[in-house]
Amino acid sequence: MPATTETILGVFAHVxxxxxxxxxxxxxxxxxxTVYTPVPVHEIEDVVERDRPVSKVRIFTLLGALTGLASxxxxxxxxxxxxxxxxxxxxxxxxxxxxxxxxxxxxLMILFGGIATLIGMVTLGRLPRxxxxxxxDPRFSNDRFGVAVHCTPDRAASVRExxxxxxxxxVRP
Amino acid sequence: xxxxGSEPRPIAGGAHVADPTFADVNRDVLATLRPPGNKYFAWMxxxxxVLSCGFLAWAYQIFYGMGAAGKRTPQMWxxxxxxxxxxxGIGHAGTLISAVLYLFRARWRTSIYRAAEAMTIFAVLxxxxxxxxxxxxxxxxxxxxxxxxxxxxWPNFKSPLVxxxxxxSTYLSISTVFxxxxxxxxxxxxxxxxxxxxxxxxxxxxLGWEGSDRQWRxxxxxxxxxxxxxxxxxxxxxxxxxxDFAMALVPGWxxxxxxxxxxxxxxxxxxxxxxxxxxxxxxxxxLYAYIRDRHLDAMAKLILVTGLVLTYFYxxxxxxxxxxxxxFEKASLFxxxxxxxxxxxxxxxxxxxxxxxxxxxxKARTNPVILYIVSILVLIGMWFERFxxxxxxxxxxxxxATWGIYVPTITDSTIIIGSFAWFFLLFLGFxxxxxxxSIVEVKETIPAPMKDARHAGHH
Numbered sequence: 001m002p003a004t005t006e007t008i009l010g011v012f013a014h015v016x017x018x019x020x021x022x023x024x025x026x027x028x029x030x031x032x033x034t035v036y037t038p039v040p041v042h043e044i045e046d047v048v049e050r051d052r053p054v055s056k057v058r059i060f061t062l063l064g065a066l067t068g069l070a071s072x073x074x075x076x077x078x079x080x081x082x083x084x085x086x087x088x089x090x091x092x093x094x095x096x097x098x099x100x101x102x103x104x105x106x107x108l109m110i111l112f113g114g115i116a117t118l119i120g121m122v123t124l125g126r127l128p129r130x131x132x133x134x135x136x137d138p139r140f141s142n143d144r145f146g147v148a149v150h151c152t153p154d155r156a157a158s159v160r161e162x163x164x165x166x167x168x169x170x171v172r173p
Numbered sequence: 174x175x176x177x178g179s180e181p182r183p184i185a186g187g188a189h190v191a192d193p194t195f196a197d198v199n200r201d202v203l204a205t206l207r208p209p210g211n212k213y214f215a216w217m218x219x220x221x222x223v224l225s226c227g228f229l230a231w232a233y234q235i236f237y238g239m240g241a242a243g244k245r246t247p248q249m250w251x252x253x254x255x256x257x258x259x260x261x262g263i264g265h266a267g268t269l270i271s272a273v274l275y276l277f278r279a280r281w282r283t284s285i286y287r288a289a290e291a292m293t294i295f296a297v298l299x300x301x302x303x304x305x306x307x308x309x310x311x312x313x314x315x316x317x318x319x320x321x322x323x324x325x326x327w328p329n330f331k332s333p334l335v336x337x338x339x340x341x342s343t344y345l346s347i348s349t350v351f352x353x354x355x356x357x358x359x360x361x362x363x364x365x366x367x368x369x370x371x372x373x374x375x376x377x378x379x380l381g382w383e384g385s386d387r388q389w390r391x392x393x394x395x396x397x398x399x400x401x402x403x404x405x406x407x408x409x410x411x412x413x414x415x416x417d418f419a420m421a422l423v424p425g426w427x428x429x430x431x432x433x434x435x436x437x438x439x440x441x442x443x444x445x446x447x448x449x450x451x452x453x454x455x456x457x458x459x460l461y462a463y464i465r466d467r468h469l470d471a472m473a474k475l476i477l478v479t480g481l482v483l484t485y486f487y488x489x490x491x492x493x494x495x496x497x498x499x500x501f502e503k504a505s506l507f508x509x510x511x512x513x514x515x516x517x518x519x520x521x522x523x524x525x526x527x528x529x530x531x532x533x534x535x536k537a538r539t540n541p542v543i544l545y546i547v548s549i550l551v552l553i554g555m556w557f558e559r560f561x562x563x564x565x566x567x568x569x570x571x572x573x574a575t576w577g578i579y580v581p582t583i584t585d586s587t588i589i590i591g592s593f594a595w596f597f598l599l600f601l602g603f604x605x606x607x608x609x610x611s612i613v614e615v616k617e618t619i620p621a622p623m624k625d626a627r628h629a630g631h632h
Contacts, residue, residue, distance in 0.1 A: 014624040035386040038195060038362075039616040040393055048386045055394035061402070075319070079327035087331070100331040103413060107339040110406045114347040114399060118354065121395035122380070125388040129381030136383045138365035141358070141612075143195030143622065167624060 006156050009135045010147045010163030010171050015043050017167030018145040022047045024162050025149060036136065036146035044145070057120040064116020065109045072105030073097060144169075193462050195622060198615050202608045203366055205458045209605055217601055220594045227591010230584045231306060239309045241584040247567045248579035253307035255559040256589050259442070260300035260596070261341065261414055262435070262555065264348070265407055266443020267293025271351060272403035281471045283614035284463040288454060289447045290352045291609070295599040296446070297345045299592050306588060333416045340413035347406055351399050357382050358392075359612045411435045418562060424505035425566035430493065434486045441479035441525070442555035444472050445548035450600060452541050454609060463610055466539040473538035476551065480529035487526065501571055509565040513578055517557050517565075524554025
């Protein structure tokens with residue numbers, strides 16, 4: 001198997017032709033695809049995401065939110081035990097939590113959860129990057145859809161054929 | 174506005190404009206970023222002038238002391254905290270549109286959400302100035318941060334004022350993250366349509382976004398999670414602000430009604446501010462194809478509903494203070510209705526309860542002039558609502574010897590007018606630097622291009 005792979009890009013003007021190309025490619029066993037869309041489109045997502053697990057961003061959110069909740073509890077409990085400000089004879093720190101501290105815990109939960117979601121989205125989406133990938137075309141942020149197929153050079157011709165047959169406006173290289 | 178130039182300029186309301194295509198959206202949004210004309214600079218100059226007056230007044234207050242702002246016991250909160258609460262409330266509509274309506278899949282939100290979200294951030298940035306202005310010696314503003322003093326005493330986390338610091342910092346951070354994440358794919362579109370140094374800047378800001386399936390997959394999931402986090406946050410922020418009052422024992426403040434009352438009022442005033450910003454924006458950028466009558470209608474309906482709920486809260490407030498049988502509560506209410514500030518209360522009732530009733534008429538809901546007038550009245554009414562909560566309650570509390578009337582001074586009035594200039598300066602700058610209409614979200618609501626017409630009805 002040669003070490004080099006080639007990337008064949010098909011540019012589409014319509015959603016249904018893009019979906020047709022994707023179905024055809026998947027049926028023929030090409031799974032190393034990149035699909036470029038100006039907006040998320042259900043029809044395309046249905047094909048692309050069919051055999052993929054759900055995005056892991058939610059794990060980042062959960063861990064971030066739990067960290068925030070724990071930090072809120074720790075900072076309020078630790079400071080009130082360190083310098084007891086006794087009001088109305090109530091314990092400095094109620095168990096499991098004093099009601100006023102719920103506000104701090106809640107806000108930190110949202111804050112940390114949100115920041116962790118951002119970190120998750122950026123790292124999982126392999127961002128930030130300083131330049132776009134070679135197969136990207138500026139039209140993909142406007143009104144064109146792109147299917148980039150990564151394959152071995154000997155299969156390039158058949159990939160081009162599939163893309164053209166599905167209705168690609170342009171196939172390159 | 175599918176073909177500008179080939180079609181007559183749509184009249185206000187623009188009911189007869191064609192549906193835009195994907196390419197139209199890019200073109201029309203990019204058109205909003207063209208170098209501005211003289212009118213824009215004239216507005217900028219006016220706003221900058223007012224802002225400079227505000228800064229001069231602030232400098233005078235710092236030099237002379239808080240007496241310049243008319244602060245004397247018991248009126249230590251006066252107009253600064255009134256305006257602080259007002260601006261925090263304004264921000265709420267933006268988060269409601271970007272998070273709550275996103276979760277409810279209300280599709281009409283897409284064409285206004287970017288402007289509303291920018292409004293949220295600028296409103297919170299404006300509100301954030303007031304604790305500094307109000308605290309007087311603003312070079313000690315870092316005292317607000319949760320850290321121990323030299324004797325290892327931490328801030329009292331049981332205090333609503335500390336909650337407020339946490340709530341508002343979180344709100345500002347999460348709103349900003351939400352806003353920037355929404356902007357990323359749009360900035361990628363700007364990058365692809367620009368050249369030279371602009372392209373390089375946009376390339377950096379877009380983080381190298383290219384709309385690949387991997388990026389969208391994580392982006393979409395993250396966006397939903399942000400919305401899910403922002404929804405309870407927006408409800409909590411104004412609740413926490415309301416507890417600044419409700420946790421105190423002052424008659425007129427000490428009420429469990431305050432949290433929902435504040436949140437509802439915040440949404441009410443926020444939508445009014447969205448209309449105040451979006452209506453001129455629609456005219457200036459000729460966005461009639463995107464911001465249509467049904468968008469105005471939907472916003473007007475929300476103003477109407479929140480206005481009616483607010484009226485109910487006013488009745489509840491009066492009823493509970495009468496029904497409580499508490500002498501001080503009843504006296505406070507009576508004095509508010511009949512005392513020095515009766516005109517402020519009358520203004521509030523008129524602007525918040527009577528004026529929005531016009532919106533029962535469908536014609537009024539889609540008429541920009543009427544909507545604009547109602548929105549401005551609502552903003553005035555909501556400012557007075559906060560004034561009526563703070564000033565008359567503090568003026569007459571338990572002990573007649575401490576009663577005192579607050580009279581505004583030129584210094585604090587100028588600072589408050591300057592805060593509006595600060596807000597509008599930020600917004601005016603924003604609409605020329607960033608897409609004020611979301612390219613991606615607007616495209617999501619128009620049918621995706623299909624070759625085979627049989628699929629076209631799918632969306």
